Amino acid sequence: xxxxxxxxxxxxxxxxxxxxxxxxxxxxxxxxxxxxxxxxxxxxxxxxxxxxxxxxxxxxxxxxxxxxxxxxxxxxxxxxxxxxxxxxxxxxxxxxxxxxxxxxxxxxxxxxxxxxxxxxxxxxxxxxxxxxxxxxxxxxxxxxxxxxxxxxxxxxxxxxxxxxxxxxxxxxxxxxxxxxxxxxxxxxxxxxxxxxxxxxxxxxxxxxxxxxxxxxxxxxxxxxxxxxxxxxxxxxxxxxxxxxxxxxxxxxxxxxxxxxxxxxxxxxxxxxxxxxxxxxxxxxxxxxxxxxxxxxxxxxxxxxxx
Amino acid sequence: xxxxxxxxxxxxxxxxxxxxxxxxxxxxxxxxxxxxxxxxxxxxxxxxxxxxxxxxxxxxxxxxxxxxxxxxxxxxxxxxxxxxxxxxxxxxxxxxxxxxxxxxxxxxxxxxxxxxxxxxxxxxxxxxxxxxxxxxxxxxxxxxxxxxxxxxxxxxxxxxxxxxxxxxxxxxxxxxxxxxxxxxxxxxxxxxxxxxxxxxxxxxxxxxxxxxxxxxxxxxxxxxxxxxxxxxxxxxxxxxxxxxxxxxxxxxxxxxxxxxxxxxxxxxxxxxxxxxxxxxxxxxxxxxxxxxxxxxxxxxxxxxxx
Numbered sequence: 001x002x003x004x005x006x007x008x009x010x011x012x013x014x015x016x017x018x019x020x021x022x023x024x025x026x027x028x029x030x031x032x033x034x035x036x037x038x039x040x041x042x043x044x045x046x047x048x049x050x051x052x053x054x055x056x057x058x059x060x061x062x063x064x065x066x067x068x069x070x071x072x073x074x075x076x077x078x079x080x081x082x083x084x085x086x087x088x089x090x091x092x093x094x095x096x097x098x099x100x101x102x103x104x105x106x107x108x109x110x111x112x113x114x115x116x117x118x119x120x121x122x123x124x125x126x127x128x129x130x131x132x133x134x135x136x137x138x139x140x141x142x143x144x145x146x147x148x149x150x151x152x153x154x155x156x157x158x159x160x161x162x163x164x165x166x167x168x169x170x171x172x173x174x175x176x177x178x179x180x181x182x183x184x185x186x187x188x189x190x191x192x193x194x195x196x197x198x199x200x201x202x203x204x205x206x207x208x209x210x211x212x213x214x215x216x217x218x219x220x221x222x223x224x225x226x227x228x229x230x231x232x233x234x235x236x237x238x239x240x241x242x243x244x245x246x247x248x249x250x251x252x253x254x255x256x257x258x259x260x261x262x263x264x265x266x267x268x269x270x271x272x273x274x275x276x277x278x279x280x281x282x283x284x285x286x287x288x289x290x291x292x293x294x295x296x297x298x299x300x301x302x303x304x305x306x
Numbered sequence: 307x308x309x310x311x312x313x314x315x316x317x318x319x320x321x322x323x324x325x326x327x328x329x330x331x332x333x334x335x336x337x338x339x340x341x342x343x344x345x346x347x348x349x350x351x352x353x354x355x356x357x358x359x360x361x362x363x364x365x366x367x368x369x370x371x372x373x374x375x376x377x378x379x380x381x382x383x384x385x386x387x388x389x390x391x392x393x394x395x396x397x398x399x400x401x402x403x404x405x406x407x408x409x410x411x412x413x414x415x416x417x418x419x420x421x422x423x424x425x426x427x428x429x430x431x432x433x434x435x436x437x438x439x440x441x442x443x444x445x446x447x448x449x450x451x452x453x454x455x456x457x458x459x460x461x462x463x464x465x466x467x468x469x470x471x472x473x474x475x476x477x478x479x480x481x482x483x484x485x486x487x488x489x490x491x492x493x494x495x496x497x498x499x500x501x502x503x504x505x506x507x508x509x510x511x512x513x514x515x516x517x518x519x520x521x522x523x524x525x526x527x528x529x530x531x532x533x534x535x536x537x538x539x540x541x542x543x544x545x546x547x548x549x550x551x552x553x554x555x556x557x558x559x560x561x562x563x564x565x566x567x568x569x570x571x572x573x574x575x576x577x578x579x580x581x582x583x584x585x586x587x588x589x590x591x592x593x594x595x596x597x598x599x600x601x602x603x604x605x606x607x608x609x610x611x612x
Binding site for chain 1 (some may be wrong): 480489491508562
């Protein structure tokens with residue numbers, strides 16, 4: 001590295017990307033940012049970042065381009081669409097892809113970018129907006145040595161925990177999908193159990209106390225079920241996220257002829273919640289679907305808050 | 307309490323009951339024991355316990371009868387079958403029922419026993435054989451004040467954590483079923499995820515490391531998946547246990563017209579494992595079913611060990 005700060009472009013200044021851009025700036029890096037929402041860019045500029053008019057503008061002098069968008073289609077558009085970054089990035093620069101996606105698509109995007117002389121790091125993230133802003137994300141990364149080396153200053157600034165999971169794109173994405181399979185099933189199971197407990201007339205705070213100290217506990221039960229106890233479905237993470245992520249799991253599994261009946265059942269419950277108008281509500285809203293269907297009372301009622 | 311040690315009868319000297327009897331004796335109580343397997347009784351006598359020829363013999367002078375059998379049918383037989391304890395127990399004695407069962411059955415057994423002037427404590431347990439022997443079980447208890455008072459010396463000796471969950475039989479059982487719903491789903495989900503990860507060619511030890519530090523973690527993933535990593539399906543807890551317990555969940559849910567699609571999908575996986583001859587193998591064997599069906603390699607292969 002030279003003495004001048006590395007330029008890092010962040011594409012997507014939503015709740016995750018904005019925080020990551022802040023963490024990168026705090027680490028002393030020179031950060032440009034782009035977003036489809038002009039207000040997000042204006043706010044970033046007002047706080048001292050380099051607001052850019054397009055992904056291509058943001059990436060033009062960046063050795064690292066961090067892409068924090070929602071899915072594979074948006075990632076592909078950021079790379080290869082109009083005003084995309086692939087042609088704008090300096091040769092030898094690295095594209096750090098943070099969206100959750102099918103590993104097969106990650107491999108395809110990487111191959112296409114690498115053919116132009118740029119590097120691709122498959123780097124899905126987890127941890128939420130607060131940890132993003134603190135530079136304390138978990139990053140599940142895979143890619144070749146050159147991609148890791150080029151991305152290192154940004155990874156160091158963004159991650160509390162960096163897993164290096166393989167030497168090719170797709171492996172990071174695959175690990176992320178295994179986590180999302182489990183996380184989605186556990187939210188649906190927690191919702192099913194909590195609503196069923198309400199149907200038995202059990203004291204739900206006591207259920208929470210007992211389960212979190214027992215073999216039935218999960219990270220998601222412990223994290224999400226307080227939303228049900230409080231009847232508070234303001235979105236921390238939305239139902240639609242798991243409609244998407246368990247959908248990717250189904251697509252992967254189907255194309256590989258691998259049955260995933262438990263994840264399939266969980267996906268149906270997220271689809272019911274989204275279909276009932278709760279797609280943008282907190283993902284613990286799945287509990288409200290069980291309650292609505294069966295006429296079971298939950299704290300705060302079961303109406304959609306969207 | 308008088309100065310003479312309370313007599314406690316333990317009915318069922320299997321891996322859990324034997325340990326509980328040891329813990330009761332270590333607490334200074336006078337313990338009689340009965341089991342359908344004569345060798346278990348002989349071993350108990352050899353170690354200084356009062357071996358009894360039948361449940362009724364064990365219960366004859368006991369103020370507390372702890373019943374540690376497999377299911378509701380066995381519990382009913384211990385209470386009201388030939389040589390059953392109900393008629394043998396002193397009036398005012400308490401029956402402590404530890405088997406996992408439908409809350410409705412617990413209520414029925416309690417009502418029938420209470421009509422004879424004895425007490426009934428609904429007290430399902432969790433924690434495994436080792437914690438049973440150490441007197442460190444978790445007990446999910448409900449019953450009236452007289453039942454709790456009468457059972458207290460045994461509860462103190464057997465439990466590290468005693469939840470008092472209500473003043474009537476059935477509530478302890480209901481809490482236990484909520485835990486079993488979650489535990490069963492989490493084992494099936496862990497198995498599905500781990501076999502799917504193997505299908506992606508991921509390093510399974512790395513998967514374990516990443517998931518146990520991530521939002522996809524569960525108590526069961528963390529506890530059971532080492533069996534898959536080691537290819538070791540010697541039973542710590544058998545597939546048949548969750549065939550039974552998720553079966554009870556289905557029976558409860560069906561009779562209450564409450565859909566539990568995620569638990570239903572999990573039950574089908576345990577049924578597949580049992581149907582494939584793995585009923586007595588470790589419950590992590592569900593992972594072997596996914597692997598067998600899809601021709602995916604797991605450590606140690608996928609053949610039944612029963």
